[in-house]
Amino acid sequence: MIVELRAEDRQAISETLSLHGHLFDEGHLDRLGEVFTPDVVYDMSALGVGTFEGIEAVRSAALHLGADNPIAHHLTNIVITGEEEGRATARSKGLVILADGTLASVTHLDSLRRHDDAWRISRRVISPQRAPLGGASPADAGNR
Template sequence: MSLALEDRLAITELVSLHGHLVDDGCLDRLEELFTADVVYDLTDFGQEPLHGVAAIREAAWALGAANPVAHHVTNVVVTASADGQVHARSKGLGIKADGTCGSVSYDDTVVRTADGWRISHRKVSPRRTPLSGKTKPA
């Protein structure tokens, strides 16, 4: 499957919009990012996946002041597969109020809806080990 340049740009902007909406506290606009039945997979953080936009919104409100003050998304790579699925992989940096930061990878499945592209599945994986723990082969 081939994606038009306009679709690639729309998907990249969709992924980028997440940080703006969350950092601005616009949690009432999460439907602009996700499908209603989205799965937001946080298992790599020891949490159960969140199901649906309302669950994502509630988790953000519950986290409160522990939320990062800034989400930065970089290195967005959009891939369309032969089976028609579209994936976006990106890197995220989160800056906390105390100045500490963390890095994650976002692995998204995106689908075209009547309202435009939306994320139907997001897996968030922490980046804690250089080179993903790989060492030089002997």
């Protein structure tokens, strides 16, 4: 059931989503509990990287990627939907700048829930954007 979120909740969710990029870009991996629930599922399987469960697994994966991590994460086009009391879904677009200077576009699908009286990401699914119009052919474009 979709519920209406208060403006304060929308702002807090947006700030949580935005903080993610700052923490990763600045290497503050010891602060991931500020954006994730302890049992977070971070799914980058569509990027060929895998799925990680728990903050420590996410931190370890970032450290393992090392220089292959993006050097900058930028978040835009956030759409937030209240799912039920204390839960929400957010869709957003992400632009990442890679170490070789290339730019990539992704879509984030985030499930959020209240944890320790704050909004935290409990599941993030990252999907690459590799084709215009989501890959729709001209015949499909009118049916989406």
